[in-house]
Amino acid sequence: MPCTTILVGKKASLDGSTIIARNDDGGFEPKRVLVHAALEKPRTYKTVISHLTVELPGNALRYTDCPNVTKTNGVWPACGINEANVAMTATETVTSNSRVLGADPLVRYQPKKGRGTKEVPGGIGEEDLVTLVLPYIRSAREGVLRTGALLERYGTYESNGMAFSDANEIWWLETIGGHHWIAKRVPDDRVVIMPNQFGLDQFDFADAYGEKKENLCSGDLKEFVEKYRLAENLGADFNPRLAFGSHSDSDHIYNTPRAWFMARYFLPRTYRWDGDGADFTPESDDIPWSFVPERKVTVEDVRYLLGSYYQGTPYDPYSKYAASSGKYRTIGVPNSDVCGILQIRGYLPEAIQGVQWLSMGGSGFTACFPVYANVTEYPGYISGTTETVSTEHMYWHSRLIAALTDAHMSGLIFNERYRNTVMDRGQQLLNAYDERVLRGEPARVLEEANRKITDMVREESDKALSLVLKNASEHMKIRYHRGDN
DSSP: OEEEEEEOTTTTTTTSOOEEEEEEEEOOOOBBEEEOBBOSSSSEEEOOSSHHHHHHEEBBBOEEEEOOOOOOOOOOOOOEEBTTTEEEEEEEOOEEEEEEEHHHEEEEEEEEOOOTOOOOOOOOTTTTTHHHHHOOOOHHHHHHHHHHHHHHOOOOOSOOEEEEEEEEOEEEEEETTTTTEEEEOOOOEEEEESSSSSOOOOOOOOHHHOSSSSEEETTTTHHHHHHHTTOSSSSTTOOHHHHOOOTTTTTHHHTTHHHHHHHHHHHHHTTTOOTTOOOOTTSSSOOSEEEOOOOOOOOHHHHHHTOOOTTTTTTTTTTTOOOTOSSOOOOOOTTTOEEEEEEEEETTTTOOOOEEEESSSSSSSSSOEEHHHHSSSSOOOHHOSSSSOOSSHHHHHHHHHHHHHOOOGGGGHHHHHHHHHHHHHHHHHHHHHHHHTTOOOOHHHHHHHHHHHHHHHHHHHHHHHHHHHHHHHHTTOOOOOOOOO
């Protein structure tokens, strides 16, 4: 699935929170935002795509997610935060190569082909991972270990990367072939960028096989690399991206330009990004996976990038003057179903640490708003999405606004005001309810907070839709102007 991920360590963020964020670029699948109650008894989970039955442990924590409205192709829960203030986003589809997939093939579903044959289930994949992992972990590290154990037992039918965070740590895990995996703790002072390409560019096997402080992997990964000669050097210079990733022509159109634009935003003076002699170009394969940003990062920065389309560069598809307009795949795309920015604010009481900033319904023209995760249900405006287009629900409200803005960019000013207003008012309400909890009010007041926030979003979305629709109507091809109207 084409997605884009940004991770921000607690010392890289302006307020000291951990942030994991991803565009879920699913393909025009209606999304809703749900809260799932805690469950004590063990149960089983049946995947849709791979026809696999997975045994689940008991004592599942309450958690949130952003699943598809229809379950035709599975749950596809995208991202969420559980009651232990652990966040997960899954997955970022990543690339691989024939050397890896030839050595450890993906575990694909094999249907029954006739009399005497049996159906063979496949492995686990993006449609399943949040459901299989998030309810059962109490730290980001536990998320890696549980996911790794599932991959080793059941395998996977696709190549994916995923992030886990708590108040103190962020971990990133990438799959390797059908059963292997690799994970690294994101340094607290760093930002990570991931554009659908295998990302990790440094890994310490000595730590992974020793103290396991910053590096984790499947138990036989080093032996796997050695057996199939996937890398020359397994020491300090080992580069997982070279061993397990790809460097194709399509990467240079689809993936590396996104890394270039994000890194350029965070490091405008550290490297030269444009013109002759640039340190990195949109087609560079060696743009760093992680780096210390030149300034502290905010939620607004993350949202800007995840909705971006190469503004201010020769590649802006909306510019009449850009020399290479539309050459590269943008970050904000219309088939993005939800953008989830998961913020764990470790400097606040546990009741209000977890906040989900959501942008629903695709492209760079959608508003982003916060909701508290420590609740038992979400308002119907975001949880009740149906398959039918309706402004009763944020997903469709947002899609309509974005599509009209895209088609008539003369209305961009209305859209920009809308996006800014929603984020401004959302932050104001967040601050107000943080204060109420800090003054001693019970956590149940957060249900009221989420209702007020979503009511505000609906109000502002109604206004924005009216404005962009009017603008679009005024620019229809059959529109003519006469003094008598």
